[in-house]
Amino acid sequence: MGTHLLQTHRVSKRFKRQTVVDEVSLAVREGTVYGLLGPNGAGKTTLLKMIAGLLHPTGGKILYDGKPWNRKSLEQIGSLIEAPALYGNLTARENLKVHTMMLGLPEGRIEEVLETVDLAHTGKKRASQFSLGMKQRLGIAIALLKHPRLLILDEPTNGLDPIGIQDLRQLIRSFPAQGITVLLSSHALNEVEQIVDDIGIISGGKLRYQNRLDERVDLESLFIEVVRETSGEASAR
Known part of the structure; x- marks a missing residue:
């Protein structure tokens, strides 16, 4: 632990004249849970989308495992950004089978990830009948199918009830022991405090703070x- 699996160097994203992410330099240590904190509209999701290959940076560079990020890096990156894309008329297993077919993965992986996210018991229940927490866990299961080294989660506990939050918290905390580094965004400080090893605080598109979580603070x-x-700063300008 201590080597950086993911780094961004002065990564920026502009949409026309608006700068949403402004020269952000993250350093995510391998084998940890990194919490990217910030108020709504701070640029967290946009930054995660660039790391997940859903958006192209306007400037800066992304390093994965010490090398420049490229499309091949995505083979080792799983992500759940915004709501999971599920087929509501299919069961959990059927949803996962669709993805194993698209990714060319063995079907045996389905049972493994269902066990990991505690959805192996759902049987013929359709995804449209799942609770929000179950849908989140199924989305994570899809992200886990290809054995990622890096898992990106955007506001994973958003909208969940206390039991769903606790279940998801325990699941996320278990990932580093399985060789999975987690980068998650959130504005729920109490939850993050119980999950993460390192934190970064982004506000106004800029990374304002980055350090290991200190229990004394x-x-x-x-x-x-x-x-x-x-x-x-914004008021003074």
């Missing part, structure tokens, strides 16, 4: 201080 106070400094 109150995360909520740190977050508010960093974000308010950003608001103060």
Whole structure:
């Protein structure tokens, strides 16, 4: 642990005249859970989409495992960004079978990931009948199919009830022991504090803070201080 599986160097994304991500340099250590924190509209999802290959950076570069990111890197990157894309009329197994066929993976992998996310018992129940937490876990199962070394999760506990949050928290915390590094975004500070090893705080498109999580530091106070400094900068301009 300690080597960086993922790094971004001054990565930016502009849409016409608006800069959404502004020269962000992340450093995600292998074998950890990295929490990317920030208020809504801070640029978290846009940054994750660039790492997942869904958007092209306007500037900067992304390094995966010490080498420049390319499409082949995606073979080792799984992601669940925004709502999972599920076929509501299919069961969990059938949803996963569709993806194994598209990815050319063995069907035996289906049972493995269902066990991992605790959905092996769902039988013939259709995905449209799943709770929000079950849908999130099925989305994670799809992301796990190709044995990723890096798993990207965007606001994974958003909208879940307390039991769903606890289940997902335990699942995410188990991944580093399985050789999976996790990069997750969130604005739920209490949840993040119980899951992550390292944190980065993004506000106004810029990375304002990055460090290992220190148990002696109150995360909520740190977050508010960093974000308010950003608001103060914007007001002063």
